Amino acid sequence: MQVPMMRRSSLNMEYYMDKEPGGFFVMLGNGKIVGSIASHVWGSVGWFGPLEVNPVCQGKGYGKALVERSVEHLRARGCTTIGCETMAGSPKNIAFYHKLGFKAMSLSHVLYKRLGDVPPKLVTDKFIRPFNHEKDIPGCRKLWNGILPGLDYSVELASVTEKGLGDIWAVDSEDGPAHAIVHTYEMFDDSQNAIIKLLVAGKNDMASAGKLLDRCEVSALTIGKTGMFIRTYDINPPKLDWFFGRGYALQGTSVRLILDGPDEADETLHISCWSA
Ligand SMILES: CC(C)(COP(=O)(O)OP(=O)(O)OC[C@H]1O[C@@H](n2cnc3c(N)ncnc32)[C@H](O)[C@@H]1OP(=O)(O)O)[C@@H](O)C(=O)NCCC(=O)NCCS
Structure with a gap:
């Protein structure tokens, strides 16, 4: 990647632990933490990440044990789809997951834009409004079910408001309330970047998606962030060209x-993926 790997903030770890209590595991070796894994539940979808084992302790079965413990937790929580994402350029990681029974699916992409290079239009669109948890969630559920039956992002939406992690914006449309979460909190210590955690709209509703993307960029600029990260799954619209046209560059796959x-x-316009 063209950006340095940074240290995760305490707030980031607390956010993971609070939204899935009992799903964050550590591995102990000689009384010290030698590895960890965080489990995430989005209704019927369960995934894990980050997973890491101290380099000097790798190859001793710790990674396998951590994954098995997280999968046990996700199954007990009723998840019917269970998976993860790893770097496409790491044969070691892909072999590791294959040995544990995982099957490779499509690619997901990390995109980055330096904010300020292409200034977003000032958002004066009266149709963009703050998300209303009580009123919007039922309409959101219909959109989420179009992605995968039982998928439920409400825990992500609630955590933004409870922990002050950023902003949630909505646009009313025929398909329901298109919505986006922008995380502007310090996910990594001293980070200058914001992250679009989630953006969901109706199948062909590129207009709402564009408005939400612009609004998220303004949220980030307003508090002094200089870059935006997005993670998107290849099979869902929007396709990569749409992001390139908006000033985003591919950082990793x-x-x-x-x-x-x-x-x-691949029915619903959807930006989000399982690599945290
Ligand atoms: C990926 C990682 C978590 C694996 O943990 P680990 O403790 O080294 O792995 P384990 O010792 O539990 O290995 C489990 C199995 O995978 C196999 N495996 C690991 N690397 C392999 C490779 N390159 N080719 C084939 N098999 C491999 C092991 O042989 C073992 O198989 P076995 O049960 O039949 O003996 C660890 O390497 C790591 O922390 N990497 C850096 C961070 C990272 O990339 N995290 C994952 C992000 S998604």
Whole structure:
């Protein structure tokens, strides 16, 4: 990647632990933490990440044990699709997951834009409004079910408001409330970047998606962020050209691996993926 790998902030780890209590595991070796894994539940979809084992302790079965513990947790929570994502350029990781029974699916992409190079239009669109949890969630569920039956992002939406992680914007459309989460909190210590955690709209509703993307960029610029990250799954619209046209560049590619259940369909416009 063209950006340095940074240290995760305490707030980032607390956000993971709070939204899935009992799903964050550490591996102990000689009384010290030698590895960890975070589990995430989005209704019928369960995934894990980050997963890491201290380099001097790798190859001793710790990674396998951590994945098995997280999968056990996700199955007990009723998840019917279980998977993860890893760097597409890492044969070691792909072999590791294949040995555990995971099957490689499509690619997901990490995109980055330096904010300010292409200034977003000032958002004066009266149709963009703050998300209303009480009123919007039922309409959102219909959109989420178009991605995968039982997919439920409400835990992500709630955590933004409860922990002050960023903003949630909505646009009303025929398909329901198109919505986007922009994380502007410090996911990594001293990060200058914001992240679009989630953006969902109706199948062909590129207009709402564009408005939401612009609004998220303004949210980031307003608090002094200089870059935006997006993670998007290859099979869903919008396709990569749409992001390139908006000033985003490809930073990296991951591969989704699934252990249990179906992968998502390609019916709904959807930006989000399982690599945290
Ligand atoms: C990926 C990672 C978590 C694996 O943890 P680990 O403790 O080294 O792996 P394990 O010792 O549990 O290996 C489990 C199995 O995978 C196999 N495996 C690991 N690397 C392999 C490779 N390159 N080719 C084939 N098999 C491999 C092991 O042989 C073992 O198989 P076995 O059960 O039949 O003996 C660890 O390497 C790591 O922390 N990497 C850096 C961070 C990272 O990339 N995290 C994952 C992001 S998605």
